[in-house]
Amino acid sequence: MNAKQRWFSVLFLLFALAVPKSHAVIIEGTFKGEVIFFTDVWNRYWGEDILGTPVTGSFWYDTDRAHMNPIEEDWTHYEGGNWMDFTFNIAGRTLRVLDIYPEGYVPADFNWMTVLNRETSEFLDEYEYLHLSHSSLLGNKWEGDFNSRQAHLDFSTSTESFLNGIEIIQEIDWKKADNPNYDAIAYYITNGRKDGIEFSSYTYVGLSELKMGIKKDVSVPEPTTLLLLALGFAAIFWQRNYQNKRKCD
Helix, strand or coil: CHHHHHHHHHHHHHHHHHHHHCCEEEEEEEEEEEEEEEECCCCCCCCCCCCCCEEEEEEEEECCCEEEECCCCEEEEEECCCCCEEEEECEEEECCCCCCCCCCCEEEEEEEEEEEEEEECCCCCEEEEEEEEEEEEEECCCCEEEEEEEEEEEEEECCCCCCCCCCCCCCCEEEECCCCCEEEEEEEEEEEEEEEEEEEEEEEEEEEEEEEEEEEEEEEEEEHHHHHHHHHHHHHHHHHHHHHHHHCC
């Protein structure tokens, strides 16, 4: 490769790297609380009294992979997009909606997030409301084994403002002791059938702490940038091969 060709390659790479990049914003959160209500149909899921049990948990969601619904003013994803996940730690168990599933199970995820800032309704005074929901259905409810899982988190108040408007990017650092006018609850619902035996459970957690904020703001090259880089490297590779071939001849 001569000097002219080297300069061309350097200028091309600088141009490709200067192309604007998108930003992937991940929101992550943690919560603490205790079980305030639970059901255990046929006593097949928990098998013990967990009322009052301490609970910790975490969640995350990808703001770029959520889809805005301008009519409902919420963000949804139906196509197994995996843009959100929850983890509950209760009575020695780690519960998740997403998990490693047995062969033959097909996850069908349904996720949504709703943020209402200073809204009013016919039945309620002005209030703020944040709702996160993640669910999946594995298997067929009508035959064989199946497992339906749901995780939800609600945070609301009718007093001071805590939310960043109607935005998917939210940052909250809340403790019940310092802000008693806020209500926060998380709940995990599961029902299914395993080896022909059915089970069902609703577990509600009254939260005492809730934190959420931006995990990272990572620059991700857009597809056009990656394509230009690939073409540039391909051109350099072709030039080298062509020159080597000429030398051999």
